[in-house]
Amino acid sequence: xxxxxxxxxxxxxxxxxxxxxxxxxxxxxxxxxxxxxxxxxxxxxxxxxxxxxxxxxxxxxxxxxxxxxxxxxxxxxxxxxxxxxxxxxxxxxxxxxxxxxxxxxxxxxxxxxxxxxxxxxxxxxxxxxxxxxxxxxxxxxxxxxxxxxxxxxxxxxxxxxxxxxxxxxxxxxxxxxxxxxxxxxxxxxxxxxxxxxxxxxxxxxxxxxxxxxxxxxxxxxxxxxx
Amino acid sequence: xxxxxxxxxxxxxxxxxxxxxxxxxxxxxxxxxxxxxxxxxxxxxxxxxxxxxxxxxxxxxxxxxxxxxxxxxxxxxxxxxxxxxxxxxxxxxxxxxxxxxxxxxxxxxxxxxxxxxxxxxxxxxxxxxxxxxxxxx
Numbered sequence: 001x002x003x004x005x006x007x008x009x010x011x012x013x014x015x016x017x018x019x020x021x022x023x024x025x026x027x028x029x030x031x032x033x034x035x036x037x038x039x040x041x042x043x044x045x046x047x048x049x050x051x052x053x054x055x056x057x058x059x060x061x062x063x064x065x066x067x068x069x070x071x072x073x074x075x076x077x078x079x080x081x082x083x084x085x086x087x088x089x090x091x092x093x094x095x096x097x098x099x100x101x102x103x104x105x106x107x108x109x110x111x112x113x114x115x116x117x118x119x120x121x122x123x124x125x126x127x128x129x130x131x132x133x134x135x136x137x138x139x140x141x142x143x144x145x146x147x148x149x150x151x152x153x154x155x156x157x158x159x160x161x162x163x164x165x166x167x168x169x170x171x172x173x174x175x176x177x178x179x180x181x182x183x184x185x186x187x188x189x190x191x192x193x194x195x196x197x198x199x200x201x202x203x204x205x206x207x208x209x210x211x212x213x214x215x216x217x218x219x220x221x222x223x224x225x226x
Numbered sequence: 227x228x229x230x231x232x233x234x235x236x237x238x239x240x241x242x243x244x245x246x247x248x249x250x251x252x253x254x255x256x257x258x259x260x261x262x263x264x265x266x267x268x269x270x271x272x273x274x275x276x277x278x279x280x281x282x283x284x285x286x287x288x289x290x291x292x293x294x295x296x297x298x299x300x301x302x303x304x305x306x307x308x309x310x311x312x313x314x315x316x317x318x319x320x321x322x323x324x325x326x327x328x329x330x331x332x333x334x335x336x337x338x339x340x341x342x343x344x345x346x347x348x349x350x351x352x353x354x355x356x357x358x359x360x361x362x363x
Contacts, residue, residue: 053307053308053335054332055332055334055335055338056334075308076284076312077284077306077308077309077311077312077313078308080308080311080312080315081307081308081311081312081335084311084338084342085335085338088338088341088342089334089338101284101285101286103285103286103287103320104286104312104316106320107315107316107319107320110319111315111319111342
């Protein structure tokens with residue numbers, strides 16, 4: 001895919017490295033000339049030293065044929081504008097904004113940003129994972145937005161020993177309405193389709209899709225509130 | 227122009243923000259003005275009806291503390307298009323402020339935000355028009 005990364009700070013820099021390693025075509029737009037030079041030393045001529053919120057600059061970066069634009073600067077305001085300009089001026093099919101203030105997540109979604117990644121929420125989720133047994137980890141928020149402004153997400157729950165689902169197959173489980181199981185990943189890392197999944201064991205991980213207001217109930221059903 | 231008695235929240239106490247604030251106070255409005263740099267408040271003098279707040283006009287928490295939920299109007303007037311666009315869209319979409327104005331310097335972005343439903347003003351565009359007219363006169 002062809003991806004434009006706006007911002008080559010800590011997130012943008014490593015993101016660019018990984019995207020290139022995965023074989024994607026990448027153009028980086030970085031306003032700060034020092035950071036742009038550092039990125040150019042590493043990545044070569046794919047770095048544009050300019051303002052990624054300027055329509056003409058995004059045009060030069062190739063926004064017209066770009067598949068995804070990722071706005072990864074540390075400033076929410078810059079990331080929002082880069083996404084809005086690329087969507088409005090160049091019809092970029094998928095825009096992704098890194099968000100520092102979690103309050104901006106619903107705002108950016110209603111303003112047309114396709115995916116928002118809240119670094120604060122990611123850190124909180126990871127922290128909770130370290131602290132409690134069997135937490136609900138947010139894997140990805142999905143595209144569609146319900147009338148209430150919430151969008152369903154893919155989540156993952158590790159089954160603690162003593163959970164009521166241990167010893168049962170996925171088809172035997174009673175789940176909160178509106179939630180769907182996607183797969184079971186065994187503790188050995190084996191991915192199992194639901195149809196022929198053997199009984200669930202402790203430390204298996206369950207991947208599910210759920211609206212945000214059912215997360216608590218889903219977690220309760222899968223862990224027994226452990 | 228509507229006259230007096232309104233509550234207005236302004237983000238950005240540069241030359242434009244300060245002059246707009248004075249004009250609104252003169253006609254009897256109540257103004258809360260936000261800026262990230264205390265130095266900028268030197269442009270204004272303390273007086274009844276004016277509250278100067280050192281804070282970030284793009285932060286939901288800050289705006290709520292400054293009473294955004296009860297203001298009649300909101301103007302984002304900093305020198306940064308990005309800051310203004312985020313602040314104004316927060317006011318309009320998240321807090322549903324009845325009247326929102328956003329300063330946008332870049333003409334292409336101004337057109338975009340107008341089409342996206344924001345009321346915008348562009349000092350550079352207004353100046354360009356005035357200068358061109360003056361040259362023709």
